[in-house]
Amino acid sequence: xxxxxxxxxxxxRTVSTPVMYAFAQRNDTRILxxxxxxxxxxxxxxxxxxxxRVIATYDACADRVISEQLLGHFxxxxxxxxxxxxxxxxxxxxxxxxxxxxxxxRHPREMLPSLLSLLPQPSLLDTAYQMQWGLxxxxxxxxxTPLVIDAATLLREPEAVxxxxxxxxxxxxxxxxxxxxxxxxxxxxxxxxxxxxxxxxSNGFLPYQSQQGGIPDQLTPLFxxxxxxxFRLLEHAYWPQTEAAMA
Numbered sequence: 591x592x593x594x595x596x597x598x599x600x601x602x603r604t605v606s607t608p609v610m611y612a613f614a615q616r617n618d619t620r621i622l623x624x625x626x627x628x629x630x631x632x633x634x635x636x637x638x639x640x641x642x643r644v645i646a647t648y649d650a651c652a653d654r655v656i657s658e659q660l661l662g663h664f665x666x667x668x669x670x671x672x673x674x675x676x677x678x679x680x681x682x683x684x685x686x687x688x689x690x691x692x693x694x695x696r697h698p699r700e701m702l703p704s705l706l707s708l709l710p711q712p713s714l715l716d717t718a719y720q721m722q723w724g725l726x727x728x729x730x731x732x733x734x735t736p737l738v739i740d741a742a743t744l745l746r747e748p749e750a751v752x753x754x755x756x757x758x759x760x761x762x763x764x765x766x767x768x769x770x771x772x773x774x775x776x777x778x779x780x781x782x783x784x785x786x787x788x789x790x791x792s793n794g795f796l797p798y799q800s801q802q803g804g805i806p807d808q809l810t811p812l813f814x815x816x817x818x819x820x821f822r823l824l825e826h827a828y829w830p831q832t833e834a835a836m837a
Contacts, residue, residue, distance in 0.1 A: 593664065596759045597671040597686075599678075599725055600694035601718030603704035605741040606672050607778075607789055608796075609694065612752055612767040613670035614775060620666040621777040625659045626652060626677035633680050636716070639708060640781055647780055656685055668761055675721040683728050690759040691729055691736035693722050694744070695823050698816035700801045702809060714812060719819035726823060738827040745798035750830035769794045 596613070600606035614621050628648035631641050638644075649655050660671060675693070698717065705712050714720055729736050737758040744751045749768060756763040772793050778786060805813045 593667060593669060594759050594761050595669045595689045597673055597689040598692045598694055599673055599675040601675060603701050604694050604696040605744060606694050607786055610672040611770050615766040615770050616764050618666055619668040619670050620664045622659055622671040623777060623779045624673055625655050626673055630677040630679060652681055661685060661688060675718040675725055676715050678721060686729060687732050687734045692755055693726060693736050693738045694741060695820055696741035698813055698820055702805060702813060714815060717816050719816045723819045723822055738823055740824060740827045742798055745795060747830045748795040754828050
């Protein structure tokens, strides 16, 4: 039996957790929630909420996490990994072609104001855009071009996007992916209590609502760099036929 390993490389505040919840509804899938988070926190010293607890709870040895979890063997035929692209900091990327890679992006005018509620002074690394662009080119050069999904497209047309991810991974779409029971999951990270609170009260993908907020003057240089990387990635993003017809 061939194990399909799907890894969603997103940035923070990018609607990645609902995709994880969608795959958790499948009857053939194992879920991993940000398995490289402890490595990232230990490597960078980033002052994230719950930092010490995450490092104490999860394996911070990236090589072991990659070999035993991302590339490990499981009883289920599908493995879905929700991860942050910037959690790859300091790592060799040679293992990535063994995964089915998906990049989830979001316009920084929507992402950055949300990120500020968690990190008052985010760096370019914190946003993951530069790392996502690097991942895209690394994989494209090796003939394993990742699927690129924009968060706004996902929320506007979740079924079309989920079907495209399944097609990319060569697995059948399951309609159960579109809804879930409100509440948390046993396979989500310990950060869920504060990071997934809104999702815990939902039973499916919420309708898209533009959340573009103002960018503080001191973050304008960061915003401009992020926007440049975002638009580079957006050029390669998946567009459902219905959206293409409306464009």
